[in-house]
Amino acid sequence: MTEQVQPAQNPGASGPGPDGTGFTYRGAEQELIVVARPEARLRAQAEGVRSAAGADVSALNMFLSDEQLALEPLFGSEERLQQSAGQQGTEDVPDLALFYRVRGGEDRAQELRARIAALPGVDTAYVKPPAVPATLGQVGEDTRRLKEGAPATPDFTGRQGYLRPAPEGIDAHWAWQRPGGTGHGVTVIDVEGAWQLGHEDLAAKLAGVVVGTPLTDVAWRNHGTAVIGVISGDQGGHGVTGIVPEAVTAAASFHGVGTAAAIHAAADRLAPGDIVLIELHRPGPRFDHEERDDQRGYIALEWWPDDFAAIRHATARGILVVAAAGNGGESLDDGVYERRPDEFPQWWRGPFNPSNPSSGSVLVGAGAPPPGTHGRDHGPDRSRLEFSNYGARVDAQGWGREVTTTGGTWDRPGDLQGGPEEIAWYTDTFSGTSSASPVVVGALAALQGMLKAVGRPPMSPERAREVLRATGSPQQDAPGRPASQRIGSRPDIRAAVTRLLPEAVGSGRAERYWDELLPYPRELPPRLRLFVAGAWRNLNHPSPEIRQAVQTAFAGGRPDVRVWFSDDEIVGLVITG
Numbered sequence: 001m002t003e004q005v006q007p008a009q010n011p012g013a014s015g016p017g018p019d020g021t022g023f024t025y026r027g028a029e030q031e032l033i034v035v036a037r038p039e040a041r042l043r044a045q046a047e048g049v050r051s052a053a054g055a056d057v058s059a060l061n062m063f064l065s066d067e068q069l070a071l072e073p074l075f076g077s078e079e080r081l082q083q084s085a086g087q088q089g090t091e092d093v094p095d096l097a098l099f100y101r102v103r104g105g106e107d108r109a110q111e112l113r114a115r116i117a118a119l120p121g122v123d124t125a126y127v128k129p130p131a132v133p134a135t136l137g138q139v140g141e142d143t144r145r146l147k148e149g150a151p152a153t154p155d156f157t158g159r160q161g162y163l164r165p166a167p168e169g170i171d172a173h174w175a176w177q178r179p180g181g182t183g184h185g186v187t188v189i190d191v192e193g194a195w196q197l198g199h200e201d202l203a204a205k206l207a208g209v210v211v212g213t214p215l216t217d218v219a220w221r222n223h224g225t226a227v228i229g230v231i232s233g234d235q236g237g238h239g240v241t242g243i244v245p246e247a248v249t250a251a252a253s254f255h256g257v258g259t260a261a262a263i264h265a266a267a268d269r270l271a272p273g274d275i276v277l278i279e280l281h282r283p284g285p286r287f288d289h290e291e292r293d294d295q296r297g298y299i300a301l302e303w304w305p306d307d308f309a310a311i312r313h314a315t316a317r318g319i320l321v322v323a324a325a326g327n328g329g330e331s332l333d334d335g336v337y338e339r340r341p342d343e344f345p346q347w348w349r350g351p352f353n354p355s356n357p358s359s360g361s362v363l364v365g366a367g368a369p370p371p372g373t374h375g376r377d378h379g380p381d382r383s384r385l386e387f388s389n390y391g392a393r394v395d396a397q398g399w400g401r402e403v404t405t406t407g408g409t410w411d412r413p414g415d416l417q418g419g420p421e422e423i424a425w426y427t428d429t430f431s432g433t434s435s436a437s438p439v440v441v442g443a444l445a446a447l448q449g450m451l452k453a454v455g456r457p458p459m460s461p462e463r464a465r466e467v468l469r470a471t472g473s474p475q476q477d478a479p480g481r482p483a484s485q486r487i488g489s490r491p492d493i494r495a496a497v498t499r500l501l502p503e504a505v506g507s508g509r510a511e512r513y514w515d516e517l518l519p520y521p522r523e524l525p526p527r528l529r530l531f532v533a534g535a536w537r538n539l540n541h542p543s544p545e546i547r548q549a550v551q552t553a554f555a556g557g558r559p560d561v562r563v564w565f566s567d568d569e570i571v572g573l574v575i576t577g
Contacts, residue, residue: 025132025133025193025217025219025220026215026217026219027193027215027216027217027220027255028130028131028132028193028215028255029106029130029255030106030109030127030128030129030130031101031109031127031128031258031259032101032102032105032106032109032112032113032116032125032126032127032128033074033099033100033101033102033125033126033127033128033258033260033304033305033306034071034099034100034101034102034116034117034122034124034125035098035099035100035122035123035124035125035126035305035345036098036099036100036121036122036123037098037121037122037123038095038098038123039053039055040053040055040057040120040121040122041053041055042057042071042100042121043077044070044071044072044073044100048061048064048065049061049064049071049121051121055120055121056120057120057121059119059120060116060119060120060121060122063115063116063119067104067105067112068104068105069102069103069104069105069112070102070103070104071100071101071102071103072100072101072103073097073099073100074096074099074100074101074258074260074261074264074306075096075097075099075260075261075264075309075310075313076264092312092316092357093309093312093313093316094305094308094309094312094347096264096309096310096313098123099260099305099306099309101258101261102116102125109127110127113125113126113127113343117343123345124343124344124345125343126304126305126341126343126344127343128259128282128304128306128307129282129283129289129291130282130291131254131259131280131281131282131301132280132281132282132298133192133193133220133223133224133279133280133434134279134280134281134298134324134326134327134432134433134434134437152238153200153201153238153239153417153424153426154238154239154417155237155238155239156239156240156404156416156417156426157240157241159374159404159416159428160240160241160404160405161369161370161373161399161402162230162243162369162398162399162403162439163241163243165494165540165541166472166473166490166492166494166495167381167382167473167490167492168369168370168381170243170439170442170443170490170491170492170493171492171493171494172243172244172442172443172446172493174493174494174569175446175450175493175494177567178450178453178497178567179450179453179454180446180448180449180450180451180452180453180454181446181449181450181453181493182244182245182246182247182446182449183232183243183244183245183246183247183442183445183446183448183449184246184247184449184452184453185448185449185452185453186244186247186248186273186274186275186445186448186449186452187207187247187248187249187250187270187271187274187275188231188232188244188247188248188249188250188274188275188276188277188441188445189210189249189250189251189252189266189269189270189274189275189276189277190224190227190228190231190249190250190251190252190277190279190438191252191253191254191259191262191263191266191276191277191278191279191280192220192223192224192227192251192252192253192254192278192279192280193214193215193217193220193223193224193253193254193255193280194214194215194216194217194220194221194223194224194253194255195209195214195221195224195225195228195251196221196222196224196225196406196407196422196423196425197209197251198423199225199228199229199406199407199422199423199424199425200239200423200424201229201233201234201236201238201239201240201406201426202225202228202229202232202233202234202249202406203234204232204234204245205232205234205245205246205247205248205249206228206232206248206249206250207248207249207250208250208251209250209251209252209253210250210251210252210265210266210269211252211253211257211261211262211265211266211269212252212253212254212255212256212257212262212265213253213255213256214251214253214255215253215255217411218408218411218412218422219410219411221407221422222407222408222409222410222411222425222427223279223407223434224251224279224407225405225406225407225408225425226403226405226406226407226427226430226434226435227277227279227405227434227437227438228242228249228251228406228438229242229405229406229407230242230243230403230405230430230435230438230439230442231243231244231247231249231277231438231441231442231445232244232245232246232247232248232249233245233405233406239406239426240404240405240406240426242442243438243439243441243442243443243445243446244442244445244446244449246449247445247449250266250269252265252266252276254280258306259278259280259301259307259310260304260306260307260309260310261310263276263278263301263307263310263311263314263321264310264313264314266314267310267313267314267317267319267321270319271318272317272318272319272458272460273318273319273320273448273451273452273457273458273459274319274320274448275319275320275321275322275441275444275445275448276314276319276320276321276322277321277322277323277437277438277441278300278301278311278321278322278323278324278361278437279324279434279437279438280301280324281295281298281299281300281301281324281325281326281327281328281433282298282299282301282304283297283298283299284297284298284299284303284326284328284330284336284337285297285336285337285339285341286328286330286334286336295326295327295328295387296328296329297328297329297330298326298327298328298330299325299326299328299330299332299337299389300323300324300325300326300332300352300363300389301323302323302351302359302361302363303337303350303351303352305344305345305348308348308351308359311323311359311360311361312357312359312360314360315359315360315361315461316360318458318460318461319461320362320444320448320459320461320464321359321360321361321362321461322361322362322364322437322440322441322444323361323362323363323364323437324363324364324432324433324434324436324437325363325364325365325366325388325389325390325393325394325433325487326389326433327366327387327388327389327432327433328387328389329386329387329388329389330389330390330391331389331390331391331485332352332389332390332391332392332393332394333352333353333391333392333393334391337350337352337353338350338352338353351393352391352392352393353392353393354392354393360461360462360465361461362395362396362440362444362461362464362465362468363393363394363395364394364395364396364397364398364433364436364437364440364488365384365388365389365390365394365396365397365400365433365436365486365487365488366384366385366387366388366397366398366399366400366401366431366432366433366435366436366487367381367382367383367384367385367388367397367398367399367400367436367475367487367490368380368381368382368383368384368385368400368401368478369381369399369400369401369402373401373402374402374428374429376401376402378400378401378402379478379479379481380476380477380478381476382397382473382474382475382476382489382490383475383476383477383478383481383483384397384475384478384481384483384485384487385400385401386481387400387432388400388433388436388487389433390485390486390487391485391486392486394486394487394488395465395468395469395488396440396468396469396472396487396488396489396490396491397436397440397475397487397488397489397490398435398436398437398438398439398440398490398491399435399436399439399490400431400432400433400435400436401429401431401435402428402429402431403429403430403431403435403439404416404426404427404428404430405426405427405430405435406425406426406427407425407426407427407430408422408425408427409427409429413425414426414427414428415427415428415429416428439490439491440468440491443491443493443496444459444464444468444491446493447459447464447467447493447496447497447500450497450500450501451500451501454501454504456500456501459500467496467499467500468488468489468491468496469488469489470499471489471491471492471495471496471498471499472488472489472490472491472492472495472496473489473490473492474489475487475488475489475490494566494569494571495571497566498564498566498571504566505564505565505566505571505572506532506533506564506565506566507532507533507562507563507564507565507572508532508533508562508563508565509532509560509561509562509563510530510531510532510559510561510562510563511531511532512530512531512554513528513529513530513531513550513551513554513561514528514529514530514531514536515528515529515547515550515551516528516529525540525541526540526541526542527539527540527541527542528542528546528547528550528570530550530561530563530570532563532565533565535568536568537563537565537568537569537570538568538569538570539569539570539573540569546573549575550573550575553575559575560575560576561573561574561575562574562575562576
């Protein structure tokens with residue numbers, strides 16, 4: 001979910017505005033979902049609905065005909081679903097064949113819901129409010145072109161603090177020096193509304209739209225473009241560089257198919273270890289599903305039964321699903337998310353309660369970047385930003401402010417670089433749980449790439465959540481927003497590698513040291529070098545305290561300096577005695 005501040009305008013679904021002054025995304029629709037009774041074994045066809053079990057569905061067909069509605073399987077035919085289930089383990093996945101979407105009558109969805117829920121063969125029905133991003137592309141035949149008559153785009157990577165070493169960033173720079181650390185061999189599909197797929201910084205590894213019809217609104221395009229830029233912006237000496245520039249990225253639009261169907265279709269195009277990113281949230285029960293410009297009460301999609309089922313289908317197949325926790329400023333531990341709405345099926349249990357069955361997705365909260373980033377201060381580094389949802393269910397955090405990436409600012413050119421050519425827009429202020437989530441995706445894709453490079457199986461969804469919770473730079477307190485309001489830690493790729501690949505970390509006692517107070521060449525960072533296990537190991541940017549401790553230990557004549565290293569990089573240092 002993106003957090004930007006612009007005046008409200010135009011009719012449509014509420015867009016990001018956690019600071020209290022929202023704005024509008026156009027084109028999003030509410031969805032009327034029907035859950036069939038298992039024993040009815042409904043089959044939706046062009047000429048109407050029939051029952052494979054021989055049940056009387058004449059009343060249902062008459063209703064659909066009179067109201068000029070169509071019932072379509074949300075996830076495909078039962079036969080197709082059975083084939084998919086036979087290929088992958090789908091234990092604990094709700095029966096996807098029971099979900100249907102109603103086509104037509106969108107302006108009367110609530111009225112139709114109550115009537116269709118009472119018909120034979122139907123278990124229940126519910127209306128989902130429009131999903132919106134948590135921030136940017138119309139795809140045309142002429143989009144893959146270089147911008148004309150404009151100066152070359154500058155290099156903005158120096159403003160991408162989230163790429164830097166922990167705790168400021170996730171240490172993508174370190175990952176790039178390791179086999180697979182650029183995301184090679186990993187595919188990510190972004191589920192939302194639209195993208196500028198012809199952007200000059202996104203061409204190298206972009207596979208296009210795999211399902212749905214992108215919305216034509218520039219605000220939706222700007223949002224999707226920003227997300228893809230964070231993950232896989234091209235390496236090229238200009239613009240930005242994505243966290244995993246070698247990962248293959250693709251897009252899945254929910255427009256025309258619905259959010260659950262888009263998630264399901266995206267997952268079915270991936271292999272175990274690949275990633276689905278859900279960049280949407282919608283109004284929850286806190287304010288009776290009211291569409292609000294300030295986004296208060298907006299929550300992650302998995303609270304709705306069909307979205308939960310689609311996500312669980314994906315994670316059961318070994319696909320990592322990463323989702324924005326939402327910009328509603330809500331505690332997901334609150335009892336309001338435990339109470340089953342009357343229109344939800346009886347099997348539903350609040351998915352935000354860790355004691356209940358889990359979708360298996362990674363939920364991402366929004367944390368503050370280091371104070372002073374781009375000259376602004378949003379509170380202590382890694383503290384929960386006020387708009388971010390939080391709770392025991394949230395697994396990890398990413399930068400929720402000041403993210404430099406491709407695309408513009410909501411419905412206009414970028415604040416970092418604008419101009420007449422949309423394919424050359426850049427922004428310095430992408431924000432919200434929308435900006436946080438692709439940061440976490442980038443970290444996971446780098447780890448999956450490194451595992452593949454050494455012939456190891458990729459992380460399962462359960463393993464990915466465990467690693468994110470066990471490693472990383474811890475959440476910090478902020479006034480009125482203590483770390484007990486959990487959004488989790490900021491990923492640290494290097495620390496995660498030591499947990500996933502412990503055999504890649506060596507150790508030994510330092511025999512001598514070399515302190516490069518003035519490095520040469522000057523492009524190199526200041527380094528403390530220790531000779532361990534027959535080779536020099538490097539600690540970049542050592543603190544004055546570490547420098548002094550090492551110097552003192554060796555000055556004593558019998559130093560006991562224990563070092564842990566990965567390749568030539570020092571990852572741990574202990575001085576005893």
